[in-house]
Amino acid sequence: MNNLGKDVPIPLYYQIKARLLEAIENGQLKPGDRVMSERELTTQFGVSRMTARQALTEMESQGFLFRVQGKGTFVATPKLEQPLAGLTSFTEDMRRRGLEPAARVISAEETVAGRKVARALGVGETASIYRLERLRLAGGEPMALEVSHIPSSFVPGLLDRGPVEHSLYRVLDERYGLQLIRANQSLEAVAANPYEAEVLKVREGTPLLLLERVSRDAQDRNIEFVRSLYRGDRYRFTTELIRREDTL
Numbered sequence: 001m002n003n004l005g006k007d008v009p010i011p012l013y014y015q016i017k018a019r020l021l022e023a024i025e026n027g028q029l030k031p032g033d034r035v036m037s038e039r040e041l042t043t044q045f046g047v048s049r050m051t052a053r054q055a056l057t058e059m060e061s062q063g064f065l066f067r068v069q070g071k072g073t074f075v076a077t078p079k080l081e082q083p084l085a086g087l088t089s090f091t092e093d094m095r096r097r098g099l100e101p102a103a104r105v106i107s108a109e110e111t112v113a114g115r116k117v118a119r120a121l122g123v124g125e126t127a128s129i130y131r132l133e134r135l136r137l138a139g140g141e142p143m144a145l146e147v148s149h150i151p152s153s154f155v156p157g158l159l160d161r162g163p164v165e166h167s168l169y170r171v172l173d174e175r176y177g178l179q180l181i182r183a184n185q186s187l188e189a190v191a192a193n194p195y196e197a198e199v200l201k202v203r204e205g206t207p208l209l210l211l212e213r214v215s216r217d218a219q220d221r222n223i224e225f226v227r228s229l230y231r232g233d234r235y236r237f238t239t240e241l242i243r244r245e246d247t248l
């Protein structure tokens, strides 16, 4: 890699980042390869340690690199591409990619809806609901933190056979004959708070993608309201856009 442009109005850390990204894009650096350490970058580019650190830290929080304590910084595997169209379950999404899905139940309880959930599901604030908080993993790696809310009236005794450690959608289908076929979903960026960072195994402040979804069945009943936090460093959502005739 050649020298940085010191007279151009582009911050030095940003130029280092661009060099490394280029090397990743053109395959000089492959997933799993070790990248230069802070010290090596300092020598190679004649920058301060802080500048080198800034480049690596930013690339790490954007999911291009990962660090292993005492071993160094490595090129990460590319983000998972998740189409936004299509109402799929986490289990289905991961299996389609050949990854082993898992759910680690953080809490599972029957409780009252409360204001926000009541509004999303269109039930009374004191209506009974099941609340399931689960960490979703793919191939053992934490991917998303999911909190599902389902009115108890649709799924009586949901937790009688223990917390839902496998596919929730399968339980809804097989035990309750509920098929979710339609949903409204929003997507926004948030920063990981200390708790989210700990369970998702990211640094505090890492960008996360918050998806909120209300899923309905064929009779248009609101069955599930979910709040899912996906790791911004591991996910990339894609969508197909079609130009409508009436806008032309």
Ligand code: 16G
Pocket (backbone or CB within 6 Å): 088, 089, 090, 091, 092, 103, 146, 148, 166, 167, 168, 169, 170, 211, 212, 213, 224, 226, 227, 228
């Ligand atoms: C997806 C759904 C979630 C659902 C889960 C069921 C989002 C945005 N969507 O993650 O609502 O509860 O799939 O997956 O999170 P499962 O059948 O594997 O439990």
